[in-house]
Amino acid sequence: MSIRITIDGHEVIAQHGDRLVDVAADNGVYIPTLCYQRGKPCLGTCRACSVRVNGNVMAACTVPVSDGMEVEVNEPEVADMRKALVELLFAEGNHNCPSCEKSGRCELQAVGYEVGMMVSRFPYRFPVRERETAPEKLWLERDRCIFCQRCVEFVRDKETGRKIFSIDHRGTHASIEVDVALANKMPDEQVREAAELCPVGCIIEKGLGYNDPIGRRKFEIKSIRERALKRKHK
């Protein structure tokens, strides 16, 4: 059923129940995301897509649109709130973009640029996180995990359907974990997909990295904004 909503004051026609983040993208309005991937179930973990809906701040990936909805995306206060959320993700981990192999391909880094982050306004926590290096083909650089849970939900053992990744503990003690036996069963292609799925440089393929020269890396070829808006614009 067609409905009408407004995004930053502009009227938009959408289908009832569509996800707000997708509706915005289809109408040329970029809302940054880190856990959400179009076409996959929403996770709602990162909150980087926070917007104001009828006066309340909500994660756009979790909101089905309904008639008359008034959405503010680029209103300064809510835009700054998204920026603050991204800054917190940086402050809560140990993100070393200058030497990280995911640089230029990292969604967190790309979103950082999109929200105009120059530095975190929050003090860095410098958490102590042990690396997981036991799997034969992949490596968990936990310093960079933002707990988006993409890997937890979408990477499964091909044979049994069991989850290969999980999150242990809670809050500041949370830790991304991997079932080493299942990880060692992962075909090379699945390892590559898992590394690609990770929005940061946490899941990395052992021995690989930096194969794409500067200037030809994913988000240098096409920005994360362009990728999000690639579908038809109304």
Add this chain to the structure above:
Amino acid sequence: MSRKLVIDPVTRIEGHGKVTVHLDDQNRVTDAKLHVVEFRGFEKFVQGHPYWEAPMFLQRICGICFVSHHLCGAKALDDMIGAGYSSGVQMLPTPEKIRRLGHYGQQLQSHTTAYFYLIVPEMLFGMDAPPEKRNVLGLVEANPELVKRVVALRKWGQEVIKAVLGKRMHGIESIPGGVNQNLSKAARDRLLNGEDGLLSIDQVIDYAVEGVELFHDFHKKHRDEVDRFAKVPALNMSLVDDEGNVDYYHGKIRIVDVNKDTVAEFDYHDYLDYFAEATEEWSYMKFPYLKELGREEGSVRVGPLGRVNVTKSYSDDTPLAKAALEKFHDYTDGKANDMTLHTNWARAIEILHSAELIKNLLNDPDLQGEQLVITPADSAWTGEGVGVVEAPRGTLLHHYRANRDGAITFANLVVATTQNNTVMNRTVRAVAEEYLDGKAEITEGMMNAIEVGIRAYDPCLSCATHAMGQMPLVVSVFDSNGALVDEQVR
């Protein structure tokens, strides 16, 4: 009344160091030291990182000679995965030449920075000139055309780096076993022919020739002072090829004495058999020396002066640099040159040498080759690697070990400035004795002479000790009881 003079920090160098000079009651120099007072510790905090990140991570030590650190790390990783010299594997032509191109580009821009921006001001204005004049801004006022050429020359070197590594600073080029891209014909032609205000390679060579002539003019006018200034004996060390000529990217280590007789020659993978390091409580920079000769006799000089002393010649395909080198060698009748300020002569020659080497490479079709990486079998893994290159400031070494999971467990960096530590301290002492000894009044120019001696080595204390930070210069005079008598701040 004895006194202690302090220069803190030494300026126009990379990193943070200070000098202390002790004078007795008759103003005789009793001691002089170069202290490196800060510490960074890259060797420690790279531990645990994935081995393939090491060259990207550790190049961040330095904002000047990052390509050297990057390449040293890359060579160590080649060894580690079984695609390196330690396994007897010769790198493919295209990746080796791509690596060399970036390396020579960096040497050109680094030497240009050191020579023209940091050193030439004293050559033109004198060590006694007012501090506000003897700097690159003074040069702009006195000789704007020279400065324009210098800026263009340095920019060209930066563009070589960018073409190879993707960025002017801290780019990415080398991966274990090779490189991640070749050089496009468009990038090659841009560097060869120049466009958008960029110099052509022939202009670069012309400017480099002028740089050598600049030293000759200076030397002609101040021969006695230049030749007498800090004549410091030391062994000389460099990487050399099978002909005994310097090879900035790869070779064996050769160390020669003042007669240019070989004191030691060895595969750099065996460096621990030959070198030991001493420490002093007054400096974070270590003092490497040849075990066999001991600390006093076995300290080496590296960098431009060390290299031109070691190298027998240059190849025929770099004719201008070869001729300039012959003139340099003739000046000391075939003996090693230990005149500290001649380091700047050597540096100017190496700018020219780099330019000619780059020209040859740019005309080599191997740079457009498609075979970029050797990927050995997993069974070739050695878990350990040593990389050595001739960085602008001298012989640079990276040594890593990693466990089978791929985590770095050990890193040792022996950088050029560290190798020069003993020789730099000798230089400080020599200059102090020449300029301060017995003088009733210590002038700013006299103190600057000490810095001139240090700057000749173009030391990178950030690399050598992993120090960071910058402060204004403070010269303090203390009495023998440690009380502050006088202090000047700039």
